[in-house]
Amino acid sequence: MKLTKEQKEELAQKLRLPWGRVELLCDGYTVTLNVERYKELSFRVVIYVNGKWDGKWFDAKKEFPEQKFLxxxxxxxxxxxxxxxxxxxxxxxxxxxxxxxxxxxxxxxCDWLSGKAALNHLCKVCESVQVAPNKESTELAA
Structure with a gap:
């Protein structure tokens, strides 16, 4: 199941603001997109896979399943x-x-110029992309 056009636009809107955050479930991984400061007056969307990113993923000589998100x-x-x-x-x-x-x-x-570019890439490389359920709402229901 992929994101609809409306969902993509809504998520991209959240990622336009400084320190915006979106959590997705992509092929069994929890993928978090954060808008973080890159330079003095510049922000980028940084991707975290299962809450982290590891320096070994950046080397193309070795293959890791997490590289498809980068x-x-x-x-x-x-x-x-x-x-x-x-x-x-x-x-x-x-x-x-x-x-x-x-x-x-x-x-x-692990960084993207815009949230729209990051979302389009994830929809392209993943079989399933869904918005992660909100942790706060599930805790309140329990």
Missing amino acids: RKSVRQLVSTAERKKAEKAFGKRAVAKDKFWSGSITIFT
């Missing part, structure tokens, strides 16, 4: 301008075969 970032090792200089010096074939000149690095990060 933002994947692929960067070239060398800028395009430097690569073109190398192609002139060494030839296109040599540069294309060399791992340094044509290589890239992949990392996972």
Whole structure:
């Protein structure tokens, strides 16, 4: 079961304000989205899986099930301008075969620019995305 368009808009609205918070149940994991301070006057949406994030999840060389919730970032090792200089010096074939000149690095990060982007990613990668039941209302009912 995925989130409806109205639910996504409501949750994204909560994540527009500083220190906003949304809890979701995604494929059996509790995923928390928090709006936190990133820089002096800048905020980002930070994702927590089962109440935490672990530094080992950020390394793309190892696979963890929690990585699917994180933002994947692929960067070239060398800028395009430097690569073109190398192609002139060494030839296109040599540069294309060399791992340094044509290589890239992949990392996972736990922050998103907006709540809408984070919600869209979760709906894309997860089979089931639901709003977590409110802990306060369940405690009052008991």
